[in-house]
Amino acid sequence: MQKNVTLNKESSPSVDLAQCRSILSNYSSVTHADLIPILQLIQDAYGYLPQDVLIEISAKTHIPLSKIYGVVTFYSQFYLEPRGKYTIKVCTGTACHIKGAPDIKKKISDVLQIQEGETTPDYKFTYTPVACLGTCFLAPVMMIDGRYYGKLTVEKTEAILKGY
């Protein structure tokens, strides 16, 4: 569950804080319970959680940056790095596993030349395995953004990726 990520000033591109400020302005007083929903909204807006934005959230909410960082790194759906244009989620649930998900995962890594959790250098794809998409009848299944691709084979997977 631990993510090997650090806040790194050099690699963090400068971001426009306007969207972040506008989201925060909807909260008259922020309690700790609002933190996760705020982070979710802000991530929806930016695609990830840039360092400057986290600093801004901390300043506006008075929640220490260390606490925010702790929450962000705990949950698998918060990202501290920019993401690719498309996110590939490969289901690794039990049904998919016994129907060949490991081969599908290997194929994606081979085609995109990246490992699980990584983004292609051109920021086109981010590839992430997920615990279960809850669509076991499609096994093995992956999701690219909002779209499901079910009953995958290694060949089908390659063709789908090349179609993007």
Added chain:
Amino acid sequence: MKKLESPDELVKFRKSLELKYRSDKIRVLICTTGCRALGAEEVFKAFKAEIKKLSLEDKVEIVDTGCQGLCARAPVLTIEPMGIFYGRVTEMDVTEIVSRTILKGEVIERLCYTDAGKRIPYVRDIPFYSKQEKIVLRNCGEIDPKNIHEYIVRDGYAALSKVLSDMTPEDVIHEMKSSGLRGRGGAGFPTGNKWEFVKKAAGDIKYIICNGDEGDPGAFMDRAVLEGDPHTVIEGMLIGAYAIGARKGIIYVRAEYPIAVEHLKIAIEQAKTLGLLGENILGSQFGLDLEIKMGAGAFVCGEETALIASIEGKRGMPRPRPPFPATNGLWGKPTNINNVETFANVPVIILKGSEFYKAIGTETSKGTKIFALAGNVKNTGLVEVPMGTTLREIVFDIGGGIPGRKKFKAAQMGGPSGGCVPAQHLDLSIDYETVKEVGAIMGSGGLIVMDDSASMVEIARYFMEFCQDESCGKCVPCRIGTKRMLDILTRITKGEGKKEDIDLLRELAEVTKTASLCGLGQTAANPVLSTIRYYINEYEELINKKSSQTSPQQSSAQQS
């Protein structure tokens, strides 16, 4: 729409809806939730367009529903009142379905369910459906979940109305205790007793929480209920809130379930508009404010104390119990947490009575249970059966057996906390106790069928990898125990196992089980122990042969 100010107004409102809905219209029910993945929305749109083109709006209604259960045939649709069931429908089939089936009553053979080469057009004849008993899923797949009117017309909110006008909170708790309903999240704690603890706990402010953080890989029951019949969960929560004295409720839903969140939001808004949520519900003194919280991707948040920490905006890590949430829950206040399926049972128990409910099931486990049937089984999907149904009935009669020429090897029950039930226990009548005796758990209801090509050591390694990854790291036995067990299992599957590994696994399993802080660690070793129990020869074979086994299959993968 005006607020309903009394139970009488609800009855009148239902009567007015009956006139509208119980007409002689043909209803085409199309699953657009689970089936969405295979093009159901396009089918739905094509039907709408075709009906409009032929000006059939007065005669035919196209309804987008939740899950109809037989996911293996997705996208599916049912045509009422004839009860014709079609599967693997595409946009291209729509014109023909309208012209032949809807207008002429003819059956289109190629879209029908097939059993042993025989075409079965009617739902009532399909064994998958005829052997089920639907209580929780009574509306799922039959109504439009985005329209509260369809829920109300099917006695929706009648249980709430009965509770508010005729029952004290004590009566409700008594009825729940008498029904024998046990928590469907997995542990099976009696629901009525839990409610009583919270009711008796000291404090003015109390909370009611619905746990929709369905995280077990291979489980999708709660997703289907939230997507297909959100109001039944809301009504169950309202009744629970009335019984324990809560005025604030939270539904915690997994972020991976966007359709469930969307349908819940719509349902809450519609219930508020009709005065079924908010203050002075149906003119009474009772009120409930209901809010949705979305998870952010952490399996351990299904554990109740971790879930509460997550709602409080913290890292979702569990804490030791006692104190239990019943006395010290959300923000330190008495809190009642039940699973989605548990709440969905409540309206039926109240409306039909505990006598009706406890007549279903076994001595210790009452009512029905939903199973998410998946893996190497023909009819992948969602099934609801009375407690006490045998595994054989579920896998072979309802599930249609194993595809291809493969044999049944095991059913994995209860996900990462569960175990594998081997073929010699196929005639096991399933309830909380019997499943535990054979080394699995009821769990939330994931049931993955494996054929004889599955390697059981690899399955154990797979679940350990999952638990190790999801371990929050707070307590040592879970953090290190899962890691060490995974190392050993990986070693064995790579053909590098040592003779002493099996004993070492048993020892580690015992420590992790007894010393871990929460359910995740306490049950993480179950898949290992159950596979050692029944398939020790596979472990020994891998260790002795030192052969490599990295793929989950012993032979090539098979498709259903």
